[in-house]
Amino acid sequence: MIIATTIEDVRCAVRAWKQEGLTVGLVPTMGYLHEGHASLVDAAVASCDRVVTSDFVNPTQFAPGEDLESYPRDFDHDCALLEEHGCDLVFYPSVDEMYPDGGGTTDTYVEILNNMPKQLCGKTRPIHFRGVCTVVSKLFNIVTPDKAFFGQKDAQQLAVIRKMVRDLLYGIEIVGCPIVREADGLAKSSRNTYLNPEERKAALVLSQAVRLGESMVAEGEANADEVVRAMTELIQAEPLARIDYVEAVDGVTMENVSVVKAPTLFAMAVYIGTTRLIDNFSVEA
Ligand code: PAF
Numbered sequence: 001m002i003i004a005t006t007i008e009d010v011r012c013a014v015r016a017w018k019q020e021g022l023t024v025g026l027v028p029t030m031g032y033l034h035e036g037h038a039s040l041v042d043a044a045v046a047s048c049d050r051v052v053t054s055d056f057v058n059p060t061q062f063a064p065g066e067d068l069e070s071y072p073r074d075f076d077h078d079c080a081l082l083e084e085h086g087c088d089l090v091f092y093p094s095v096d097e098m099y100p101d102g103g104g105t106t107d108t109y110v111e112i113l114n115n116m117p118k119q120l121c122g123k124t125r126p127i128h129f130r131g132v133c134t135v136v137s138k139l140f141n142i143v144t145p146d147k148a149f150f151g152q153k154d155a156q157q158l159a160v161i162r163k164m165v166r167d168l169l170y171g172i173e174i175v176g177c178p179i180v181r182e183a184d185g186l187a188k189s190s191r192n193t194y195l196n197p198e199e200r201k202a203a204l205v206l207s208q209a210v211r212l213g214e215s216m217v218a219e220g221e222a223n224a225d226e227v228v229r230a231m232t233e234l235i236q237a238e239p240l241a242r243i244d245y246v247e248a249v250d251g252v253t254m255e256n257v258s259v260v261k262a263p264t265l266f267a268m269a270v271y272i273g274t275t276r277l278i279d280n281f282s283v284e285a
Pocket residue numbers: 028029030056058061132135136154157
């Protein structure tokens with residue numbers, strides 16, 4: 001596996017692959033990789049000739065006071081996992097490589113101006129999706145992939161990126177991959193590492209709410225507010241949990257819906273202690 005720290009080295013490797021007629025898949029990550037990320041790499045390996053994974057904690061998607069400084073990092077572990085799953089190149093740039101003005105700041109952002117990034121996570125993280133779109137655009141410009149792979153756990157991020165790709169005419173196929181869970185149901189997340197043993201137990205309330213919601217929909221509940229109410233009550237019964245949001249939205253536009261029909265997305269963000277976790281499920285056609 002090639003370890004590239006400069007944009008030039010990535011471009012050089014990708015140029016050579018494309019000259020051979022090979023397809024390229026991109027898996028954007030912030031590192032501290034787990035089985036969720038591994039499943040994205042597996043999907044990329046299965047459908048592309050070469051796979052690039054970026055490993056970069058992107059400063060512009062964190063607001064002051066969020067966990068940019070403490071975000072967990074372990075590049076050696078990441079390389080071992082990527083190697084094992086057949087990644088061909090890991091891109092591990094410095095902040096200055098990605099933000100040439102220095103200090104992780106930029107004068108140029110990619111930002112979706114409609115309501116989509118202001119909904120759900122955007123209500124408490126107003127600059128988050130602008131940072132995500134900006135860094136993902138940079139990665140698309142560097143790697144020029146045929147396909148890019150993102151997890152459904154970040155359902156709003158996936159929808160925002162699909163919208164950006166459509167609006168900016170990127171000729172890139174966006175592939176959404178299913179949520180990967182721990183054996184007891186907790187969605188895999190790099191932030192799970194922040195939880196102490198008591199909080200780790202309490203965090204199960206998110207996947208329990210997902211299961212409750214899924215079973216209500218499976219049994220024919222068509223009133224989205226009823227499903228949200230039941231999920232909310234279940235979470236509120238856990239003393240360590242504090243709800244940021246539990247909502248039903250259209251899975252494409254992120255606008256609130258009150259009738260359950262595909263592609264309704266039930267999404268939540270919940271603080272367990274000081275750790276903010278997200279989870280969701282989608283109603284498919
Ligand atoms: O999902 C993530 O890990 C990040 O938001 C992403 C897409 C790598 C952009 O920094």
